Amino acid sequence: MRTIIEAFLTYGFLMRALIAGVLVALCSSLLGVSLVLKRYSMIGDGLSHVAFGALTLSLALNISPLHISLPVVMIAAVLLLRISESSKIKGDAAVAIITSSSLAIGVISASITKGINIDVFNFMFGSILAMSKSDVYLSVALSLIVLTLYIVFHNKIFAVTFDENFAKASGINTNLQNTLIALLTAATIVVGMRIMGALLISSLIVFPALTSMRVCKSFRGVIITSAVVSVVCFIAGLFVSYGFSTPAGASVVASNLVIFLLFSLAGLIIKKV
Numbered sequence: 001m002r003t004i005i006e007a008f009l010t011y012g013f014l015m016r017a018l019i020a021g022v023l024v025a026l027c028s029s030l031l032g033v034s035l036v037l038k039r040y041s042m043i044g045d046g047l048s049h050v051a052f053g054a055l056t057l058s059l060a061l062n063i064s065p066l067h068i069s070l071p072v073v074m075i076a077a078v079l080l081l082r083i084s085e086s087s088k089i090k091g092d093a094a095v096a097i098i099t100s101s102s103l104a105i106g107v108i109s110a111s112i113t114k115g116i117n118i119d120v121f122n123f124m125f126g127s128i129l130a131m132s133k134s135d136v137y138l139s140v141a142l143s144l145i146v147l148t149l150y151i152v153f154h155n156k157i158f159a160v161t162f163d164e165n166f167a168k169a170s171g172i173n174t175n176l177q178n179t180l181i182a183l184l185t186a187a188t189i190v191v192g193m194r195i196m197g198a199l200l201i202s203s204l205i206v207f208p209a210l211t212s213m214r215v216c217k218s219f220r221g222v223i224i225t226s227a228v229v230s231v232v233c234f235i236a237g238l239f240v241s242y243g244f245s246t247p248a249g250a251s252v253v254a255s256n257l258v259i260f261l262l263f264s265l266a267g268l269i270i271k272k273v
Helices: 002-010 012-037 041-060 065-085 091-111 118-125 133-152 154-162 164-169 174-196 203-213 219-244 248-272
Strands: none
Touching: 012 041, 012 133, 012 154, 012 174, 012 203, 012 219, 041 065, 041 091, 041 118, 041 174, 041 203, 065 091, 065 174, 118 174, 133 154, 133 174, 154 164, 154 174, 154 219, 164 174, 174 203, 174 248, 203 219, 203 248, 219 248
């Protein structure tokens, strides 16, 4: 363990991954609680597939992935939200349509250029070697914006999450708040896909929220526990990734799965007691 910690303090790419990843994990956990409670958790999964399609297209065009992915995923987030609210197409069907279409675009873009090369693979499943200094600066800036907006609009997000009709009657612009949640989620997914991978980043949104709900009953308790669990699991996953040379994203997801099972067991014990 001491050797791994020393390595993190010595190698720049590990510190960059740690700094950016902790901020992404924190943003994901906060947004995840609202998305899970509003039954919008699949939007995160849909957006992650949109991010994959956007990044492979940007690589094919030789453009910085973040410059293409961020606006595309944000637009997709708003479209998913609007389609989900429509009575003509249900939310899960809308996610399925956008997910499959994005994957198709991504695969076609990759096949007509260089195929599924190492760059595409890293974006799909994450790599601690993928974070450059410019990526870290952009990740930190976007993460701080997400955290700031979440804190500023926390009360309104809380109201919209639990009772949207009451929030609307109270004068809260629920459409604006839902759009804000969708846009913040999109930004978080784009920032985190370098480390976690486009196909695994949605786990950071779902796992911590579900884990904290196994033992916590209050909204504040769920928020705090979710944030702590997300950050701890990310750090543990990153340590495992470096120590055993496993993909970073998969290692973080595995850490979240272990903690989820432990919290589920603890929740069952608490209920019996």
